Amino acid sequence: MLSQVIINGIMTGFVYALVAVGLTLTWGVMDIINFAHGEFLLWGMYAAFGLWSLFSLDPILSLPVSAALIFILGVFTYFVVVKRVLKASGLTALLATFGLSMVLKNLAQMIFTANYKNVTNTIFASKTIKLGNFFIRQDYLAAAVGSLTLTLLVLTFINKTKTGVAIKATSMNRSTAQLMGINTDRIFAITFGLSGACVGAAAALMVPFTPITPGSCTLYSVLAFVIVALGGFGNITGALYAGLLVGVVEAMGGYFLGTSFKYAIIFLMYLIVMQIRPKGLFGW
Amino acid sequence: MKSVIEIRNLTMKFGELMANEDVSFDIENNGIVSLIGPNGAGKTTLFNCVTGFYKPFSGKVTYWDEAGVEQDITGRPTHEICRKGITRNFQIVKTLSEMTVEQNIMTGAFLHTNKTSEARDLAEGVLRRTGLLARKDILGRNLTIAERKRVEIARALATEPRVLMLDECMAGLNQTEIKDVMNLILDLKAQGLTLLVVEHIMEAIMPISDKIVVLDSGKKIAEGPPQEIANNDEVIKAYLGEKYHAKSKKS
Amino acid sequence: SGGKTTEKTEVEKPAATDATPAEKTDGAEKTDPAEETEKEPAGEVENVKLGAVLPLTGATATTGANLKVAMEVAVDLINNSHDLDWDIAKNEGIAALNGAKIELLFGDCQSDATIASTEAANLLEKDIVGIAGAYASGFSAAVAAQALEYNIPMICGSSSSASLTDGKTYDFASVFNRIAANDEMETKEFYLFLQHLNEKYNAGIKKVAIAYINNAYGIHADEMFAQYAPEYGFEVVAQVAYEPTITAADTEAAQIINANPDVVFQASYIGDLTMFAQAYKAYDYAPKMIMCYCGGFQDASFAEVAKGLGVNYYSGGQASAEVLSDKMPVFKYVNEMYKTKTGLDIDGPALEEFASIILFVQAMEIAGSSEPADIINALRNNSFDAPYLTVGKIEFNENGQNIEMASFITQLIDGVYQVVFPLDEYVTSEPIVNQ
Amino acid sequence: MLKVKNLNTGYGNVQVIYDFSCEVNPGEVVSMVGSNGSGKSTLLKTISGIVRPFSGEIEFMGERIDRLPAHKIVARGIAHVPEGRQVFGKLSVAENLMMGAFIVKDEVEKKKRLDEMFELFPILAERSKQAAETLSGGEQQMLAIARGLMSSPKLLLVDELSLGLAPVLVERVLEALKLISKQVTILLVEQKVQEALEIADRGYVIQNGRLVITGTGAELLESEIVKQAYMGM
Amino acid sequence: MVKIKNIFKENLFALILLALFIIVPLAVGKNADIHNIIIYILIYAMVGEGWNLITGFAGQTSFGHAAYFGIGAYAVAVLGNKYDVVPWAGMLAGILIATTLAFLINFQLFRLKGHYFAIATLAVAEILRTLFSVWTYVGSGDGIKILFRPDNKVLWLAIDVRNRLPFLYITLALFVLVFILCKSLENSKMGFYWKAIRESHEVAESIGINPQHYKVYAMMLSAAIAAVGGGLYVQFFKYVDSVVFSLDVSMIFVLVTVLGGIGNVYGPIIGSIIYYTLDLSMRRLFGGTTSGINLIIFGILLVIVVVYQPRGIMGIFDDLVNRRRLAKEKALQRLDTGTPGEGSGGKA
């Protein structure tokens, strides 16, 4: 049973990682706390749900669409809210995006009601692969594989492409980046879009096993906070490993210490790890 | 002359890179010691080691306080070293940008008082000495680089140090302004301070230094009075350049 | 009237001519407006104001919105004349008060106890004679604390924590009345049901386990679960608590599965319950029965989930079920009104909140007064008819607990809530025990 | 090539430059001198578009650029080496340089430029993988200059070129600049007035945001104002 | 005499605010609803002041102030309910526990910087939340209800429903104390040191400040203030459970302060007033419907306010002051024309 628990932990870990990668782009790389990150995820889930209920599209298939929709939401967020508070302290952006998160959350409630929505009968729904003594839930496996692939894609994009490096440069020094001929507004918008696309995709991967209601994403964003810090701000590889670590610690902690402690143990681990590595597991 | 600071076999590494290698020299009481060397020679690193920002890989830094008591300050925390009387500025300026010039300096002045009014009086003296009085209400972030450098010196002075370490405080100033700072430095010396100065501006360094120490690739390559250093072939080759040498010969 | 605001309800004075058009049009209303106008005692009788605090936004908004509809249905029944053989519905307004009508003011506690408290105070300042709400036990307690200070009666429909009426945890027993069965009653009922399954269907149930949400609701459910298991001859093999918000229930489910109980008890809200259900299914775990404390199980969307998973082993306490409509005309009528507004069949909590408004009126009818003190008196010293509930009666003890509310048990069979226990006259299906 | 006409500029509601006009012709090296806070950096920032002028015109190769956003001005062929280095601290030296060539589309061309820069500043080649923030002050300065040159600009604005450079290096960089000036027009802000005016074809002297005198480098070196105010003579 | 006049002049804004807080509760009559709101505004503003010390002044973002707020609340509740300890003493105990905890934890935590620290504070609060939700001694998931004690009103501060004024004024008095404390700290050595640390650790150290110590002082003070706030909150609300440690609660203090103006002593109170009036008026205007439209409008208003005034409401005042200063500076500069380099000692 323990190995079963660990496997599940790893699977959830991958999903956490993708949500955290989205956050590490805005918070880690651009240094803007997007408090509406969880609501991005939420709208991604509703997008996937909508596509499923209207067109019977399996979330896995509609993933590009939900990613694209939340990409647009990200770009919109940048131009309408974030851009205007860039010059002020970081906490101002937090306040502004907090306002946005209220709008997004309650708009979801207005449109979809607060009733739980479930995406059922998906390709991988509640099916398992049996490997000897343990099971791997297919919906989890699909999510994990999807998350890993997307994370690696983002990683390559940031480190290897010109736009990716420009994102990092812009985050370090905005006006100098302009002097390099970088359209910083565009770069910020892309980053927010990309961050949105990450959670949009994560949402599509998650809906087969996550009931959707306006409040269901808050915890994900809190966990993403911890994962981003644990992996080192702005470090995408770090977010991936930290996501996995959190997934496994959550599962094992819950198993050994009792499930009411499963999140507390993550926070405790964070505090302990940071005593040894004050800039995150992978930060220097 | 008795030393205030004695640096012995100081070595500092960043990974493979030897930023300081086996450097030893003394800083004499009430003297002006200048530290020169090519870019990347390890001057700032040495500053950082002496002031506790870095813990040296090996070696020892000794300090004699006012009472003449010998103290090992190797790798002590910066604030503790400052309290003993050693203060520095930063090559890459770090003005407190949300504070006014006066407040920047008051922050330094609080080292010796708990009263705001006293700190303000102390700061005023420093403002006057460093010629910043007219700028005292400007926010740090609105200053030019040169002004910031001056604020840094003033802030360091406000802690009433015995030893003042200045890292390129004249960079970016024109000749006239450099003259002012040179005068300020000589003034400070006259008031009994000891100074360790890093500077690339030879016109400023040569006339005021009692002693010059030259670093290259982390190693000390020369030490001596200015005239001697100016004619040291190794220093000319590594640092001063032929043109400067020729020019200084002329004058 | 989903889009109608509290303020408006309050502003609209009971002008003689257009007394309640809003309520009338959207209810399942049949009377003739013209006739109504004549009967109206031309604005002399003042409206009686009641307040209700509900979580209309935030984490528990899921249910709050529906509960509000249920209460509005009650108001409709009370204020207008309906073609139904039940005094409350037939009469227009409160007979004992010269046909005074009910005006119900809502406060949104945003799923936050502190806000519940300020919203309650706000309502209490507006001369209400009674207050209802507020779904989650924590919110109800916050509202009750305010009600106590104003000495205004509170009827709490659906909160189930035993502590609310245990007479020692809180100090508001004098004004507080709770309709829902508390978890203690529910637990006993569950064990009786299991014994019944063992006796009648040879189910062979011995080992029981519980998964419960770690809040006031779950903790008491667990307490009762563990306390009564030995008494009824069952062995507790696992007690798994989990955080009120979770992203997945796999670890929790794994611990249950590991203990391999015959029957699992769940004190879960709809989201967690769904995750558990999916996890059980994914790991091929099928207990003989899963007993759900009122909570997520009663949410209509869970019926879909269970149906989607193709499992029939979920049972739980319920105040009424749609399948009973034919046997209970009042219930049927109420359910229809509710359904036109929400698209859903009325569930337990909604029915209980509905009852809270009805009870206030019944109490006023008995007391012949709308004085809060009289209402309190009447509530405590009478037994009330409740033709919309299977038990048919409501009566409060000295701590404000409804002693009649023995909830009965429904089982989700092919996505339909079938009544399986205990009253023979209401049973609609044989229970199915998973072997 | 560059014409500045009656420029008024500054920050928010603080005016720094008053009614300033100047001109840079193709192939020239033009030096701006002036004491601290006289507004030299502000002038350069206004030309490169990170500070918006209050009024006045800036024309580059016949086109008004004073309303263009900074990144478009770079695309027109103006590179600005800002005061205080402003390297991208967490990026490696090589990445910093590549950012300098952000607007260059041709990868081969980029590579070529990179090699040229490494030739000009060998220390940068040595440190090419190191994070820029861990370079010494002087190394960062070299990086900033090299980065500015990466976009093959038509006009290079250099602010405080020699700041923090060792004397040998100042010599070398000035020589390099002289060499580059055959292909790139240069507008130089420099505190080493002597050196700056020596290599300059023409120079402008600014005081408190106003133009004081202008002339060829040699003329200015001889002028009393310059001698007195800036060279401490 | 002149001195008194000066004090009056310098603190005019504060005095006007104070007058409003004294008069408005009386002016609205016995309206418990409005009194409630004012009490909450004061409590959240008070904790905001505390948060402002550590985050606004010392620059160490805390997302976990609910930890100290919660401890203050639990101390009063547990001691009062279980041992009949009067709230005054309970509050003292809360302050002690909170400061001790702040000292013990943050001495370690302050090795972390920036966001790493911020997340650590969140982690501490979350761990406390879990502990308190399972710890039966403090009522676990049930929380604790302070039972009503009409018999001993004075010591228990128990508020009589129709008259919340005494409690309101007690809260106001405590808030004023906290405000004066924060304001005097701002211009003290401590305040200067905090601001120096906020801007640069290195600079702080180089002028003899031990950042670790001063950050811990700030946190301890901040925790003490939060504990007072928690203590008041629980007496008023009479109930506390582990939700009090949640991020939502911590965020309240962040939001009101940032909205009002971070790093400014007026920030928390102004922010708190605006935040609650907006929230409340939206709720009362549009609330009670299923859709959450009030929160949507509130969110939009919040965004508009922030976008319009990114430095918080107090930013408007700062701008006014700054403009005056800049004008003065410009005048000075003109007088000096011809001198290269202001005050550099250049020859005129």
Ligand SMILES: Nc1ncnc2c1ncn2[C@@H]1O[C@H](COP(=O)(O)OP(=O)(O)OP(=O)(O)O)[C@@H](O)[C@H]1O
């Ligand atoms: N934190 C660090 N990590 C890695 N390398 C470093 C670090 N700090 C300095 N270096 C390297 O150590 C060498 C010495 O740097 P230092 O800053 O001491 O030079 P410097 O003599 O002050 O030069 P300059 O005159 O240009 O300021 C440089 O090559 C620099 O790249």
Ligand SMILES: Nc1ncnc2c1ncn2[C@@H]1O[C@H](COP(=O)(O)OP(=O)(O)OP(=O)(O)O)[C@@H](O)[C@H]1O
């Ligand atoms: N961002 C800013 N906001 C407001 N005022 C500023 C800002 N930056 C600079 N200033 C002010 O503008 C004036 C001119 O500054 P500028 O940087 O252009 O001078 P400079 O000639 O380049 O001086 P230096 O030789 O010291 O670099 C100074 O008085 C300075 O205080």
Ligand SMILES: [Mg+2]
């Ligand atoms: Mg250096």
Ligand SMILES: [Mg+2]
């Ligand atoms: Mg400049």
